[in-house]
Amino acid sequence: MEPDLGHALWAHRAQLARMRPRFEALRRAVDAPSDFPFPKWFALYALCLDVQPDLILELGRGYGNSTCVLVEAAHATGARVVSISIDPTGIWPERSAPRIRDVTGAAWFEPLDVREGDAGDVDLRDLFASAERPFLFWDAHSEELARHVLASRPGPMAVDDVGDVLSGEPDLSWYADQGLELYRIGDLYSAFEELPVIIDWLAQSERPWESAERSVARLLDREPAAHAVLAELGFPPTAVGGLLVIGSDA
Numbered sequence: 282m283e284p285d286l287g288h289a290l291w292a293h294r295a296q297l298a299r300m301r302p303r304f305e306a307l308r309r310a311v312d313a314p315s316d317f318p319f320p321k322w323f324a325l326y327a328l329c330l331d332v333q334p335d336l337i338l339e340l341g342r343g344y345g346n347s348t349c350v351l352v353e354a355a356h357a358t359g360a361r362v363v364s365i366s367i368d369p370t371g372i373w374p375e376r377s378a379p380r381i382r383d384v385t386g387a388a389w390f391e392p393l394d395v396r397e398g399d400a401g402d403v404d405l406r407d408l409f410a411s412a413e414r415p416f417l418f419w420d421a422h423s424e425e426l427a428r429h430v431l432a433s434r435p436g437p438m439a440v441d442d443v444g445d446v447l448s449g450e451p452d453l454s455w456y457a458d459q460g461l462e463l464y465r466i467g468d469l470y471s472a473f474e475e476l477p478v479i480i481d482w483l484a485q486s487e488r489p490w491e492s493a494e495r496s497v498a499r500l501l502d503r504e505p506a507a508h509a510v511l512a513e514l515g516f517p518p519t520a521v522g523g524l525l526v527i528g529s530d531a
């Protein structure tokens with residue numbers, strides 16, 4: 282499976298450990314921790330190191346937790362980042378970006394192309410075709426957008442907010458309290474309606490895919506010491522979950 286999240290966390294553990302203070306500072310600056318749990322910062326960065334993309338496309342920026350990770354990954358890999366999101370006016374340019382600049386300085390923003398608007402209106406096929414190794418981080422939710430993304434010949438990707446029962450059954454009452462319906466397909470579940478669309482597409486495309494939970498479980502089977510080592514470095518692998526990782530075509 283390529284990219285392989287468990288492998289990436291283990292193979293890049295030294296670099297991930299070096300990133301930890303930076304991630305902590307950026308996370309404080311963004312100040313929206315529940316939008317993107319801290320273990321995912323390491324997971325997303327590790328996936329980018331694994332893929333070595335020349336283009337990273339982010340769909341769904343919000344206050345910008347994942348944007349920070351992806352720009353850090355861009356500095357490590359030489360990629361450019363295109364971030365497309367439809368957000369309340371000003372939350373990136375007026376709120377998050379100045380706070381981040383205080384941590385990073387202005388040059389940090391150079392690889393980042395921030396676009397405000399509906400990703401459904403963007404020719405994503407053209408964007409992916411402009412790169413040799415595009416990587417997609419997908420955290421914007423709707424069935425319509427899912428159809429648009431999957432029709433655009435994406436490369437490898439990580440889809441946020443897809444869980445695997447491997448790490449425990451979802452807490453149905455929590456979802457009900459939020460007024461969310463839960464989609465459950467095999468071992469995967471999500472509160473977002475793109476999951477059935479993605480699973481249909483996977484069945485037809487023969488793309489490799491794996492949940493974060495399963496990839497980490499494979500790592501721990503191969504390297505039983507990995508849990509203690511990675512936990513000591515600050516990112517216990519069993520805390521990583523809620524990402525569906527999809528490989529490329531061939």
Ligand SMILES: C[S@@+](CC[C@H](N)C(=O)[O-])C[C@H]1O[C@@H](n2cnc3c(N)ncnc32)[C@H](O)[C@@H]1O
Nearest residue numbers: 316317341342343346347366367399400420421
């Ligand atoms: C869960 S938030 C993203 C959180 C962010 N990834 C983070 O790490 O903090 C989802 C974002 O996707 C945006 N969004 C939803 N549908 C969209 C669409 N069709 N096009 C662009 N952005 C969209 C929402 O406005 C919201 O800002």
